[in-house]
Amino acid sequence: NGEKILHSFNLSDVIGAEICEEDKFHVLNVYNYPKDGGTGKRVAAHVFLEVEEGSITKANDCLKFIMSSASVDDSSTVPPKYLVIVNPMSGKQQAMKICRTTVKPMFDQAKISYEVFTTQHGGHAKDWASWEDWPVRNENAGNDTTAPERNLRQYDGIICIGGDGLLAEILQGVNSRSDSEIVFEEIKFGIIGGGTSNGLAMSVLHANKEKYGVVESTFLICKGEVSKVDLSSYETASSRYTSFLTFSWGIIADVDLESEVIRCVGILRNDIWAVLRIINLRTYHGRFSYLPPSDDSLCDPADMPKLHDPVPENWITIEDKFILFWACQVSHAASNTFSSPNSSLDDGIFRVLVVTGSCSRFELIKMFLEIETGGHIEHEACEVYDCVAYRLEPLQTGSYNDLDGEEIESGVVQGHVLPSVLQFFA
Structure with missing residues (x-):
């Protein structure tokens, strides 16, 4: 009816945006995850704006502004490549569902390129993280066809969906490598709680003043900001x-x-x-x-x-x-x-x-x-x-x-x- 509707959102709640062509018009999609005023939990409240005919240039300028102001890195023509490692047996065995229903949609919205590696047995992630001579299989790899396609250092980030034990496995594997210091310098790590205790996931969310949940953990990864975390040697x-x-x-x-x-x-x-x-x-x-x-x-x-x-x-x-x-x-x-x-x-x-x-x-x-x-x-x-x-x-x-x-x-x-x-x- 010619009435204008004002859509408001906080740029710090945005993980991505894109312009999509639908039939004979374009739509600016803004993927927005604000905190609920009552619970403090992040909820999907996406904004979809129809682009008027002849306004595609302005819409692209708007898209660039949103992406840069939301601290979402769109400067690289090559999206970051993450490996998502899932332990399907963690906790109540919900890790695969978390990956499928929460992580995948949000990573797609944030334009994150990723592969999924599902562990098959205890120590599987540790074994893979320890292999250095990829893609030539070493004697420890055997005929394992379920491992990721790349060496650990060919990924920009390693994301764990499971309990604290899954990340512990990976760190033990990395620590056994001769290039472990380089791995820790080059690769970012993240965790999405899918286990029983999920202590590190909770600690990271607490430090970032976020409520506990898989959406909140995935949100932090999508935003891409990185902090240093202490480890210890025993x-x-x-x-x-x-x-x-x-x-x-x-x-x-x-x-x-x-x-x-x-x-x-x-x-x-x-x-x-x-x-x-x-x-x-x-x-x-x-x-x-x-x-x-x-x-x-x-x-x-x-x-x-x-x-x-x-x-x-x-x-x-x-x-x-x-x-x-x-x-x-x-x-x-x-x-x-x-x-x-x-x-x-x-x-x-x-x-x-x-x-x-x-x-x-x-x-x-x-x-x-x-x-x-x-x-x-x-x-x-x-x-x-x-x-x-x-x-x-x-x-x-x-x-x-x-x-x-x-x-x-x-x-x-x-x-x-x-x-x-x-x-x-x-």
Whole structure:
């Protein structure tokens, strides 16, 4: 009727735009994901504008303005090439559905070129990430025809859809390569929570003031902005590991690993098993030595003591009976676990939470009830130690070492921070 309609949107909510030809006219499509005013979750609220005849030049100018102002990089004629690695068995086995119904449409809207690699077994992603002589198959590759078509370094980004264990696998594979430092310099990483705990996905969203969800994680990747994230290096008697999340020993490790038998109930498994463990409470005798952060405290592997040598004089040592030992690098160990409220993605620090055997069951229950909000660190029984390196020596048998949600070799373990190593979509 000749009436003009004003469409408004925030350019920071836009992941892409394009002009499409439909029948005898053109349409400017703006792919917009604003935050819902009530929930704070991002929702699709796309804008479709019919281009008047003879206005295609103005429409193209408008398109360029939207793309540049929305911080969407359209300067390259070649779109970024990402590899999306999906673990279909993660969590409640929803990763493939997440890829198909959320990630694929949003990547298409953002003009991201991608391939999908579905893991077939445990360790599959680690094996592929470790291969350097692609496309010539090495002896570890065998006749694997399910692996991606390219070497890891031929991608601009690696996107994981699954749990924290999937990214952990990939990092272990990268760490075994002779060119691992170059890989971390060249390739961006991202994660979309499709597992049970999804601690890193939650930590990244929290740092970016986003609500937890797969749309929000995909949105950050589509925007293309990158931040540095700390990693850490761990050593046991016979193995080395790369970590990004948490190390636990004591009740947290017991709950995480032993509750695998009720994995079918999802993230509630942790709550159920925590109750059982508090009723049948265990303490573990151990020695905790750590290097506090300072201007001259270094994390270079060359400066670290050998695993079975005495720790240097500038380290502090505590020997006690422990109920809980939890070394955190990020804010959340799981989507509902605000384990370390003061941690950030690139602060270069472990925050080690310790509860000793003097803590009562009642006090422990009160602490666990506040883990979701981060209130547990305010309890007197919960001590927090900041450090850039530490060593934990169990002085009795029968305990688990849990790194990023996976069981590793038991016994003495030593870790140090690798500051700002990983390029992460955030």
